Amino acid sequence: MKLLNRLLHRQGPRSGEIARERLRLVLAHDRAHISPGLLEVLKDEIIAVISRHVPIDPEGVQVTYTEGPRVNRLVADIPLRTGRRARREYGPLGLLDAE
Amino acid sequence: MSARVVTVTSGKGGVGKTTVVANLGVALAMRGQRVVTIDADIGLRNLDVMLGLENRIVYDLVDVVEGRCRLRQALVRDKRLQELYLLPAAQTRDKSALRAEDMVRICDELRESFDFLLVDSPAGIEQGFRNAVAPADEVLIVTNPEVAAVRDADRVIGLIEAEGKGPARLIINRLKPELVRRGDMMDTAAVLELLAIDLIGIVPEDETVIVAANTGRPIAFTDHSPAGRAFHDIARRMLGEEVPFAPLKEPGFLERLFRWMRPEGEEQR
Numbered sequence: 001m002k003l004l005n006r007l008l009h010r011q012g013p014r015s016g017e018i019a020r021e022r023l024r025l026v027l028a029h030d031r032a033h034i035s036p037g038l039l040e041v042l043k044d045e046i047i048a049v050i051s052r053h054v055p056i057d058p059e060g061v062q063v064t065y066t067e068g069p070r071v072n073r074l075v076a077d078i079p080l081r082t083g084r085r086a087r088r089e090y091g092p093l094g095l096l097d098a099e
Numbered sequence: 100m101s102a103r104v105v106t107v108t109s110g111k112g113g114v115g116k117t118t119v120v121a122n123l124g125v126a127l128a129m130r131g132q133r134v135v136t137i138d139a140d141i142g143l144r145n146l147d148v149m150l151g152l153e154n155r156i157v158y159d160l161v162d163v164v165e166g167r168c169r170l171r172q173a174l175v176r177d178k179r180l181q182e183l184y185l186l187p188a189a190q191t192r193d194k195s196a197l198r199a200e201d202m203v204r205i206c207d208e209l210r211e212s213f214d215f216l217l218v219d220s221p222a223g224i225e226q227g228f229r230n231a232v233a234p235a236d237e238v239l240i241v242t243n244p245e246v247a248a249v250r251d252a253d254r255v256i257g258l259i260e261a262e263g264k265g266p267a268r269l270i271i272n273r274l275k276p277e278l279v280r281r282g283d284m285m286d287t288a289a290v291l292e293l294l295a296i297d298l299i300g301i302v303p304e305d306e307t308v309i310v311a312a313n314t315g316r317p318i319a320f321t322d323h324s325p326a327g328r329a330f331h332d333i334a335r336r337m338l339g340e341e342v343p344f345a346p347l348k349e350p351g352f353l354e355r356l357f358r359w360m361r362p363e364g365e366e367q368r
Binding site for chain 2: 014017023024026027030031
């Protein structure tokens with residue numbers, strides 16, 4: 001069975017590839033002095049600030065640090081709750097009608 | 100004629116800095132270069148035993164700094180080669196006995212009489228590391244293709260650049276070709292992409308390095324072993340030769356087939 005698995009390469013990524021992916025993240029954070037913990041803090045504060053003005057989906061918020069060739073960025077992905085369902089909940093201006 | 104001061108450092112301990120310094124010293128001296136290897140690891144000296152010169156030490160680096168002897172008196176000559184010397188570290192517990200300016204002054208004094216001063220840096224990024232880097236014209240970073248070693252190498256590369264001592268060049272030490280082929284070790288390309296610096300050598304894992312350390316005779320004396328050849332290749336690159344990075348030797352086809360069909364740890368059927 002092990003032989004068959006080896007033949008079919010059903011093993012997922014090998015540990016060398018995992019090491020490389022982990023290092024990619026760790027080095028990016030080390031270089032920018034931005035720890036995963038700090039990203040969590042930023043995320044919480046961003047959620048607090050934005051949701052005071054716009055209805056957002058706090059569960060879906062992602063704050064990531066990425067290294068580019070020239071510029072390194074903090075990217076905040078903030079899904080808004082402005083679908084039809086949200087409009088009903090919040091009213092046409094995105095403000096809460098009634099609780 | 101003025102010597103090039105080359106500091107070998109790594110961040111993480113145990114990746115093979117001292118082995119690299121000993122072997123590059125031997126390989127360069129075998130090519131007619133006048134070389135002083137300098138052990139800057141105060142309190143944890145080991146370059147002397149790697150070179151097999153531990154019984155010939157009279158004075159050390161701290162004796163020179165504190166004026167107990169002249170610099171020349173502290174140099175231990177390797178009798179196996181014309182122009183290879185060791186400037187040993189002190190075994191004192193007081194690491195503050197050495198300052199960056201002392202290293203700069205000592206190296207400047209040696210520059211006129213030699214071609215290469217190879218400085219063996221202590222692990223870490225504290226004062227000892229700063230002392231070792233202060234006199235450097237060039238820096239070589241030693242790493243292993245492993246997560247912790249690469250991470251620490253990246254820290255050190257950043258510090259070297261901040262000191263204006265860059266660009267450092269990389270030696271990947273203890274690479275295991277078979278593990279790389281199996282995908283269980285990062286390959287050279289992966290390490291270079293992560294660290295984004297130039298490569299000067301790849302040294303394969305080689306049991307003869309342990310034997311050499313046991314006997315105090317660096318493998319570069321006999322360049323038959325894969326690691327010995329790799330050290331000579333690095334020495335040639337340091338001297339400006341274009342040496343292609345040879346593909347690392349792997350086990351032969353039949354041996355590989357055999358292992359593939361019956362991996363270690365699996366019981367025989």
